Amino acid sequence: MLVEETRASVVDNVHLGHIAVVNADGTLLYQYGDPNYMTYGRSALKPMQALPIVETGAAEHFSFSDADLAICCASHSGEERHRSRVRAILSQIGKDGHDLECGVTDPVNKTSHEELIRSGQQADPVCNCCSGVHAGMLATAVYLGENTQGYTHADHPVQQRVAEAVADVVGLQLKDIHTGLDGCDIPTYYMPLKHLAWGFARLARPKGLSASRANAIERIVSAMDRRPDMVTEKNIYSAKLIRAFQGRILAKEGAKGVFCLFDREREIGIALKIADGGAEPIPSVVNEILHQLGIGTKGPLEELTSYDREGIKNAPGHIVGYMEPKFKLVRA
Structure with a gap:
């Protein structure tokens, strides 16, 4: 059990889960639950999935800015600045929203969704929270002269490059990774939790990776550090975490309860x-992990104390209960 969710001082729900803390050598340092628990990495893998955008030369050829690369790693909220940035990338590569194969969803951000409705516009693939990574993948296909149709398919060169990069960074053989389809129709990768953690440790320090891959990692991570506003909505916990630690920590959420981060220091x-x-x-669990590891407790983490024991609010805004972390990390 990770968290007890209380209401009026009694336990209303419990949340089970698993934690792995790994260094850049791949050594498991701390755990809770099962560090070998198998899970899809989902959107937490986007910083790794974006590496071929730099490695192929597409980012340099199309003069991608930090904002461009950050949106290519994003689970954005569909705000106008996000949609405009994705459209700018598509314009740079000679494509438009109809070329994206991520499917149509409404903007996640409620205000942006309402503004879209009031303007008489309809949602399109650019509104999808994954449109940035799709635009980046398209850019690699355009740059290399590949067929852009079906770029989401596992056997397309775009996805083969992505799969190789992900496997390399998380320290697994590609043949040992089971793949499924993510919500936006690109492959997602099923692996032990500790390898997800190792992948993020290598984003902090690319130990054991080629010089070209290490350089690509530095370019991607720097872009996310500098433009967290492009990676997600500014009031999302992961964005607050990045801002509070000012480059020391980079965090990325995935769907279905996945969350990864690294501590550069x-x-x-x-x-x-x-x-x-x-x-x-997730926010209460991550705060508790950082407290137990002694990371930022006298400084950055103080800005996020509201998540230590996060209040649960009802529709009128009254606090009716709390998220109560109930775990202790174990040395591996």
Whole structure:
């Protein structure tokens, strides 16, 4: 059990899950639950999935800015600045929203969704929270002269490059990774939680990777550090975490209870999976992990104390209960 969710001082729900803390060598340092728990990495893998955008030369050829690369790693909220940036990338590569194969969803951001409705516009693939990574993948196909149709398919050169990059960074053989389809129709990768954590440790320090891959990692991570506003909505916990630590920590959430981060100073990666797939307990769990590891407790983490024991609010805004972390990390 990771968290007890209380209401009126009694336990209303419990949330089970698993944690792995790994260094850049791949050594498991701390755990809770099962560090070998198998899970899809989902959107937490986007910084790795974006590496071929730099490695192929597409980013340099199309003069991608930090904002461009950050949106290519994003689970954005569909705000106008996000949609405009994706459209700018598509314009740079001679494509438009109809070329994206991520499907149509409404903007996640409620205000942006309402503005879209009031303007008489309809949602299109650019509104999808994954449109940035799709635009980046398209850019590699355009740059290399490949067929852009079907770029989401596992056997397309675009996805073959992505799969190789992900496997390399997380320290697994490609043949040993099971793949499924993510919500936006690109492959997602099923692996032990500790390898997700190792991948994030290597984003902090690319130990054991080629010089070209290490350079690509530095370019991607720097872009996300400099433009967290492009990676997600500014009031999302992961964005607050990045801002509070000012480049020391980079965090990326995935769907269904996946959350990963690295600490550049300690050169460690942390991966978390909420077993029921819910996202609500994640901020309290991550804060507690950082407290137990002594990361930022006298400084950055003080800006996020509201998440230590996060209040649960009802529709009128009254606090009716709390998320109560109930775990203790164990040395591996």
